[in-house]
Amino acid sequence: MQFFHQTSSCFLQTLVKKYRVFSPMPRFQELPINFGRAIFATSYRSAEREDSKVHEPGSSTWYSRKRDENKRKERTRKDGFLPQAYNMFAAGAAKKRSVISGEEEQPVISTKKEVHFPPPENPLSLEEWEELKGKYDGYQIFEVFMLLQMIDYNRSIDVAKSLLAAVAKRDGDIHYKILLQYLHLCVSQQQTKEIYDMFDIMRMKFKTLEKSASTLLIKGLSNSPHWRDALTVLQQIKKQKVMTPTSRNYRDCIKAAIMNQEINLAWKLFHELLAEGLTPTMDTLQLFFDTGKSVQNDHWTNELIYILRYLRDNQIYPGEDLVHSIKQWFESDPGEKWQGNITTIKKSGQCLSCNQTLESLQLTPEEYNILKEKIMKDVIEGADTFRKTTPEELEQFRKFVDRHSPFDIVIDGLNVAKTSVRFNSSEILLEVVDCLAQQNLRLLVLGRKHMLSGTSQWKKKNMAAMSRKATFFFTENESEDDPFLIYAALHSGRHCKFITRDLLRDHKACVSDSLIQHLFFKWQRSHQMVLSVYVPKEIVRFEPVMTYDTIVQTTGDSWHIPYDERLEERTSYEVPTKWLCLRKK
Numbered sequence: 325m326q327f328f329h330q331t332s333s334c335f336l337q338t339l340v341k342k343y344r345v346f347s348p349m350p351r352f353q354e355l356p357i358n359f360g361r362a363i364f365a366t367s368y369r370s371a372e373r374e375d376s377k378v379h380e381p382g383s384s385t386w387y388s389r390k391r392d393e394n395k396r397k398e399r400t401r402k403d404g405f406l407p408q409a410y411n412m413f414a415a416g417a418a419k420k421r422s423v424i425s426g427e428e429e430q431p432v433i434s435t436k437k438e439v440h441f442p443p444p445e446n447p448l449s450l451e452e453w454e455e456l457k458g459k460y461d462g463y464q465i466f467e468v469f470m471l472l473q474m475i476d477y478n479r480s481i482d483v484a485k486s487l488l489a490a491v492a493k494r495d496g497d498i499h500y501k502i503l504l505q506y507l508h509l510c511v512s513q514q515q516t517k518e519i520y521d522m523f524d525i526m527r528m529k530f531k532t533l534e535k536s537a538s539t540l541l542i543k544g545l546s547n548s549p550h551w552r553d554a555l556t557v558l559q560q561i562k563k564q565k566v567m568t569p570t571s572r573n574y575r576d577c578i579k580a581a582i583m584n585q586e587i588n589l590a591w592k593l594f595h596e597l598l599a600e601g602l603t604p605t606m607d608t609l610q611l612f613f614d615t616g617k618s619v620q621n622d623h624w625t626n627e628l629i630y631i632l633r634y635l636r637d638n639q640i641y642p643g644e645d646l647v648h649s650i651k652q653w654f655e656s657d658p659g660e661k662w663q664g665n666i667t668t669i670k671k672s673g674q675c676l677s678c679n680q681t682l683e684s685l686q687l688t689p690e691e692y693n694i695l696k697e698k699i700m701k702d703v704i705e706g707a708d709t710f711r712k713t714t715p716e717e718l719e720q721f722r723k724f725v726d727r728h729s730p731f732d733i734v735i736d737g738l739n740v741a742k743t744s745v746r747f748n749s750s751e752i753l754l755e756v757v758d759c760l761a762q763q764n765l766r767l768l769v770l771g772r773k774h775m776l777s778g779t780s781q782w783k784k785k786n787m788a789a790m791s792r793k794a795t796f797f798f799t800e801n802e803s804e805d806d807p808f809l810i811y812a813a814l815h816s817g818r819h820c821k822f823i824t825r826d827l828l829r830d831h832k833a834c835v836s837d838s839l840i841q842h843l844f845f846k847w848q849r850s851h852q853m854v855l856s857v858y859v860p861k862e863i864v865r866f867e868p869v870m871t872y873d874t875i876v877q878t879t880g881d882s883w884h885i886p887y888d889e890r891l892e893e894r895t896s897y898e899v900p901t902k903w904l905c906l907r908k909k
């Protein structure tokens with residue numbers, strides 16, 4: 325490796341000699357924590373976006389924009405009928421729900437300030453820069469702002485150099501923040517030589533590099549003939565131990581290794597990334613599948629299958645681009661004759677393309693016991709979710725459940741009754757209870773004490789009619805009902821389902837263990853019923869619970885891979901509805 329290459333013509337080296345640039349600057353590790361981060365974070369993200377645009381040419385045929393538009397229209401249509409039938413765990417359901425209820429569940433707040441000033445097109449002198457600075461007074465560091473604008477407007481690097489020269493002439497020094505944005509500009513324009521010179525200078529001046537500079541250097545160097553230096557920077561980050569590399573740092577290095585045909589190195593880096601506890605980016609995985617199409621050997625096959633198992637074990641769903649690459653990789657093997665189809669799954673759990681039944685969502689008895697013990701313990705030991713109840717009420721409830729369980733269905737009474745404000749609360753609840761009682765199910769209705777007050781919404785005669793068909797427990801008006809619901813359902817056993825439209829997110833957030841979180845979500849999806857259609861005195865219909873698990877799965881000669889559609893917004897508690905079905909011909 326050429327460690328100190330010739331930089332005689334280098335602009336920055338000249339500045340260093342002439343003005344002793346950088347010398348009074350603090351060492352990187354002495355810089356304040358937030359140093360440069362705010363400026364850097366926003367602007368670097370936009371550079372990343374540019375990247376993803378150029379990735380995977382030809383993939384635009386993969387989806388139809390028109391189809392997505394139709395779907396959007398469908399989603400925003402307000403249905404007069406109460407309430408729309410939907411699966412609350414299906415991708416996009418939260419969005420749909422927020423449109424129906426007229427409230428955004430997760431508002432998207434744009435923090436990017438839209439300020440645009442065209443920077444000069446040609447290099448300026450110190451005097452000219454000072455004059456310009458006067459016009460834009462008020463920006464904390466004018467030069468940083470200007471360099472960011474140069475990135476946006478893709479200005480010639482000579483303009484930036486003239487700015488740096490002016491600063492050096494004026495101050496005898498160049499502030500680190502300014503230098504960082506200059507590096508940012510070089511990286512965004514892939515000015516390989518400048519990037520390498522910056523690397524040289526930084527290595528000479530500073531013992532260690534902070535995160536922004538490291539990330540920029542890795543990105544810039546990995547795209548150049550000096551790509552091995554990107555690995556050096558990566559290893560330095562690891563060695564320092566004050567910060568960890570990001571999965572994007574690894575992505576850049578892996579990409580460089582693959583582009584330079586250092587395949588074993590690429591896989592070594594990939595396993596190192598996983599060992600660091602990082603989640604690989606989708607395009608890292610895609611890179612391996614795309615490269616795999618032209619490398620037909622057992623080692624590659626095993627590694628790519630390893631990736632698919634990794635997705636399964638971590639409940640990660642590939643994006644549309646990645647699943648497209650996975651499909652192409654399977655189909656590229658001339659010996660195996662795989663065929664891939666995009667499909668959806670019937671409610672029964674059968675694949676519409678091949679008719680195979682997918683893995684069951686039911687927890688095994690062992691899994692159920694693990695979940696039950698952990699959750700019940702949390703509840704009883706007074707975890708956060710129960711802080712709104714009193715120990716007395718909790719004890720009373722425990723005794724009550726012991727005496728009356730097991731139940732077949734636990735109903736969140738208030739939640740069901742409030743499904744629509746257009747109908748009378750107690751009438752909705754009465755009809756739901758009636759409907760289920762006809763099926764000889766043992767019902768528990770959780771309510772609040774105010775429901776007994778005999779108001780127009782809570783008619784006494786309706787409450788009395790219900791009490792003959794179901795067991796009731798009324799909590800204090802201030803108590804949260806989620807934990808009561810979960811406790812009673814789990815205590816009743818594996819068969820017991822529960823009815824609420826609530827997502828129980830608060831409760832899930834309290835479970836820190838990822839295995840328990842996974843089991844809880846699985847249990848929720850397979851046990852939660854939602855009142856989906858209600859017409860007074862006519863129809864009471866529930867959305868059937870899911871029967872199949874939405875997870876990457878294989879039987880050896882078939883693979884079923886759920887994936888996220890490009891324009892579908894899916895929240896963490898929803899699962900994709902689209903699948904890639906792969907079968908051997």
Ligand SMILES: [Zn+2]
Pocket residue numbers: 667675676677678679680884905906
């Ligand atoms: Zn199938």
